[in-house]
Amino acid sequence: MMRRFRKPKLIPLLEQKPPTLPQLSPIPNPSLPKPPQHPSPPPSPIVTLSHTSNHTHTHLLTFIKTHIKNPPLSPKTLLHFLKSKLxxxxxxxxxxxxxxxxASSVDSFRHDHSTFEWMVCTLAxxxxxxxxxxxxxxxxxxxxPCSDGIFSCPRTEPIFKFAISAYCRxxxxxxxxxxxxxxxxLIDGKPSVVVYNIVINGFVKCGAHDKALGFYEKMVRDRVKADVFTFNILISGYCRNSQFGLALELFKEMREKGCSPNVVSFNTLIKGFFRERKVEDGIEMAYEMIEFGCKFSSVTCEILVDGLCREGRVEVACELLIDFSRKGVLPRLYDYYGLVEVLCGERNSGRALEVVDELWRTGNxxxxxxxxxxxEGLRRSARIDEALEVMERMLEEGMVPDFVTFNCLLQDLCNLGRTDEADNLRLLSSSKxxxxxxxxxxxxxxxxxxxxxxxxxxxxxxEMLDMGFIPDLATYNRLVDG
Incomplete structure (x- = not known):
C-alpha cells in the first residue's frame, strides 16, 4: 500500500519571495531547570515560536538571505547552510x-532523512x-520522502537509535x-536487537531492573533474537540487585539458546562469585573460561587476583597466575603490580621475586x-643482590627507573663497600x-x-665537572679530597 504524505501545517511566512524567517524564540538558558521528562505533546508538528528582538531577527534574516540566495529551497541546500554556515x-x-x-513552512519544501538526521544528532x-x-x-x-513508496526510509531506524541512546544516557x-x-x-519489519539493547541497558543503569526484564520480554514477544550483549546487560542487572542465582540461571539459558558467552559474561559472573564469597566457584568459572576457548582479559585477572588478596589467599593468587602463564592464557598487557605490592607489603619479597621471575620467563x-x-621490597628485606639483579634486568629491557629508587640502590651498594658494582650500574644505566x-x-x-x-x-x-654538577673550584677540591 502506498504511504500517504501529510503536508505539515504551514507557518505563515513573513515574505513570500524569497522565503524569509518567522519570528524566532530566544536562546534557551542552560541555568534554568530542564523541562519535565514527559513533556506534553506540541500543539502542531511545528513548534510554536515566540518572538525575539527585532534586532536579532533582522540580522538573522539578513544572514539567511546572504547564504540561501536561490530558491526553491532544497534539503541539500538547507543541510549545507546548517552544517557549514549556521x-x-x-x-x-x-x-x-x-x-x-x-524551512518546514516553505511551500514546495520537504525535509528528508539528511536534514532529520542532522537535526536529531544536534539536538541530542x-x-x-x-x-x-x-x-x-x-x-x-x-x-x-523515501517512505512514499512501498518501503520505508532505511535511515529511519539509525536516526531514532541516536535519539533513543541520548534519552537513555x-x-x-x-x-x-x-x-x-x-x-x-515508521520502519519496515522489526527493530534491530541493538535498539532493544540500548533501552534495556538504560533501565539497568538507572536501577530499574524489573522494567529492563519487561522490555526483554517484549523483545521476546516481538520475536527478536537476543544476542550476547542482551544477556550480558541482564546478567549484570541481576548481579547489581544481589540476585546472583538468577544471573546464573540466565547464563545457562543463554548457552541453551545457542548464544556463546564472551569475556564480559564470564567476568561479570566471576565478580559475582567473589561478591558472594564463593571463591572456589569463581576460580572454577575461570578454568571453565579456558575450556570454552574464551580469552582472558586484564580485567579477568584483576578480578581474580584482587578478590583472592582481599580474602587473604595471596598464595593462591600467585599459583593461579603462574598456572595461567604456563598455559599461555595470561594476557600480555596484564599488570600484576597489585600482587607484587601485596607480597612486598607482607615482607614476602622473596615470593614476589619468584612470581615475577616465573612470569617474566614465560613472556609476561x-x-x-x-x-x-x-x-624497593627487596631493599627493605636487605636482599641487595636480588635487587641489583632486578635493576640490571630492568635496564636491559629498556625500563628506566626513577631517580629515588636508583640512588637508594647505589647507596645500599656503597654502604656495603661495593662501590665498584654501584659504578658499573651507573655506567649501564647511562648507556640505557x-x-x-x-x-x-x-x-x-x-x-x-x-x-x-x-x-x-x-x-x-x-665526570661531574664535565656534566656541570660542580659550581666552583672549591667544591671540586673538596670532592677530590673526599
Missing part, C-alpha cells in the same frame, strides 16, 4: 531548530530534549520508550612500577638512557672515598 556562527548557531522549522548532542521530542513527533507525522527512559514506539510505526614482562615496587643527577655522583664519590680509592674518586669528580 553551525559555526557564534551568534546564530542556537537558532538551528528555528531555521529547521522555518546538545541535550535539547524538549525540542528533540517535538522533532520526533514531526517526523512521525511527516516521514522522509540522561535517564529519560519514558521518552526513550516513546521514541522507540514512534520508530516502530612486568611493568615499570611492578619492578620498582619489587626492588638514564640521565643521572648530581646525587648519584655524590653517592659514588662518598663510597670510593670511604674505600680509599682516590683514583676512582678523581675519575667520578672529573
Amino acid at each position: 553551525h559555526h556562527h557564534p551568534t546564530f548557531t542556537h537558532f538551528d531548530f528555528h531555521v529547521f522549522n522555518w 548532542t546538545t541535550d535539547r530534549f524538549a525540542e528533540l521530542g517535538h522533532l520526533i513527533g514531526f517526523m512521525v507525522s511527516n516521514p522522509c 540522561v535517564g529519560r527512559l519514558g521518552d526513550a520508550v516513546g521514541a522507540f514506539d514512534s520508530m516502530r510505526k 614482562v612486568p611493568s615499570l612500577i611492578a619492578c620498582t615496587t619489587l626492588v 638512557g638514564l640521565e643521572l643527577d648530581g646525587m648519584a655522583y655524590t653517592i659514588l664519590v662518598s663510597g670510593y672515598s670511604r674505600e680509599g680509592k682516590k683514583k676512582e674518586v678523581k675519575v667520578v669528580v672529573d
